[in-house]
Amino acid sequence: MAILVCGGAGYVGSHAVHELIQQNEDVVIVDNLQTGHKQAIHPQAKFYQGDIRDAVILDKIFMENKIDAIIHFAANSLVGESMVEPLKYFNNNVYGMQVLLESMVKHKIDKIVFSSTAAVYGEPKRVPIMEDDETKPTNPYGETKLTMEKMMKWVNKANGINYVSLRYFNVAGALDDGSIGEDHAPETHLIPLILQVPLKKREHITIFGEDYPTEDGTCLRDYIHVIDLADAHIRAMNYLRSGKESNIFNLGNGKGFSVKEMIAAAEKATGESIKVEVGARRAGDPAQLIASSEKAQTILGWKPCYTNIEQIIKTAWTFHKKHPNGYDE
Ligand code: UFG
Structure with missing residues (x-):
């Protein structure tokens, strides 16, 4: 079957x-x-x-x-x-x-x-x-x-x-060997967009708002x-x-990372400094989205293996370095 x-x-x-x-x-x-x-x-x-x-x-x-x-x-x-x-x-x-x-x-x-x-x-x-x-x-x-x-x-x-x-x-993230990964056209997601800066495909990453009610003012997401x-x-x-x-x-992983924390983690994962600009909020973005995955853990016996954000970004980086222009070179 x-x-x-x-x-x-x-x-x-x-x-x-x-x-x-x-x-x-x-x-x-x-x-x-x-x-x-x-x-x-x-x-x-x-x-x-x-x-x-x-x-x-x-x-x-x-x-x-x-x-x-x-x-x-x-x-x-x-x-x-x-x-x-x-x-x-x-x-x-x-x-x-x-x-x-x-x-x-x-x-x-x-x-x-x-x-x-x-x-x-x-x-x-x-x-x-x-x-x-x-x-x-x-x-x-x-x-x-x-x-x-x-x-x-x-x-x-x-x-x-x-x-x-x-x-x-x-x-x-992506498969560890970078053979498959994330390739959207147009790309709108944070991690691939951040990585376009060290790939020299964009000059800076724009943070969509730093006036949210979170510790550093940027949105928290569960990656x-x-x-x-x-x-x-x-x-x-x-x-x-x-x-x-x-x-x-x-x-989800049950832990939220802010946009600023993601940029800092991407700098560590790539070893490059990433230029940042702060822009306006993007319509429809909630301040924080964090999952309780307790039910999946209890009933499906599921447990995420990739819990370190730098490690997650590193796998994406491997894919993007291998495919700087996506799959369609
Ligand atoms: N962000 C920036 N700059 C960018 C791109 C994104 O600051 O250039 C911020 C966004 O404002 C958001 C965070 O980075 O705070 C993450 O944005 P993504 O676009 O990567 O992801 P979303 O949180 O918008 O989307 C996710 C899922 C969707 C789901 C949505 C629910 O990808 O499938 O959450 O709101 F519908």
């Missing part, structure tokens, strides 16, 4: 595929390559280029392969873009989930692990955030992921499809390494395989 990884050519998806194959799982990937990269596709995975909104390609995949479970990463994920193009997010994310779930019902596939986000919580009332805290997204991206979770909840009751939703905080995240997906899949009930878990 194989695992179908939707979005297996993307940042988190490609690392999850790598870990699945390390554990001798058979992997089938479907990816439309809109944000994913051909070069990130594992050579041992069977690849279909296609869109999950296309029921015909899903039929073909389910007929040509014995699929046991699905891990779903195929979604758009930029907060800023979602504010400008909400319908793109509802179409690709929500409608994509609908077609995928319809196909799962049709082909009797009853397990799905879903890539969700801390953005479902919106501005948190307390930190660390627990899974049963209020969900009140402040942008269409978070709204679509919350809607996708709700779709799975009702399909679970009606059609017996079991799901695990993993709400990630700030994903960071989790992409390989720890991949491990959590495999644990979630095995949890479903063992017949356990549907569930939702936060994934």
Whole structure:
């Protein structure tokens, strides 16, 4: 039996595929390559280029392969873009989930692990955030992921499809050897943008606001390494395989780092000094997002291995030094 990884050519998806194959799982990937990269596709995975909104390609995949479970990463994920193009997010994310779930019902596939986000919580009332805290997204991206979770909840009751939703905080880093990593166009995430300074691709990093109610005035985020995240997906899949009930878990390190602390850690990790400018706040940024991952630790037995922020940034640095212009040199 194989695992179908939707979005297996993307940042988190490609690392999850790598870990699945390390554990001798058979992997089938479907990816439309809109944000994913051909070069990130594992050579041992069977690849279909296609869109999950296309029921015909899903039929073909389910007929040509014995699929046991699905891990779903195929979604758009930029907060800023979602504010400008909400319908793109509802179409690709929500409608994509609908077609995928319809196909799962049709082909009797009853397990799905879903890539969700801390953005479902919106501005948190307390930190660390627990899974049963209020969900009140402040942008269409978070709204679509919350809607996708709700779709799975009702399909679970009606059609017996079991799901695990993993709400990630700030994903960071790359495979230790730097063969795969984070490559977005346009890049909006803090760590790759900071690293563009020592790569001489940008002159400075702009801090988006230093007047937040935090110790140094900059936003606190909970950074989790992409390989720890991949491990959590495999644990979630095995949890479903063992017949356990549907569930939702936060994934983070439980510790917040400020933007200024991240820049200092990147200076240590790269051995270069990084020029900084302070700019205005970015719309929609909560002051702090920190996860309680106690539930994942207790129920999935998950424990992050990468807890040192400098070490996390070092893995990203290895990837970016190897691929200074991303995958498409
Ligand atoms: N930041 C800067 N300068 C930059 C880029 C980012 O100061 O050039 C700051 C941001 O303002 C924020 C922090 O660095 O305070 C991290 O920003 P990212 O863009 O890297 O990540 P976000 O915290 O915005 O995004 C994360 C996840 C999303 C999730 C969101 C929830 O990547 O999937 O948290 O708010 F939706």
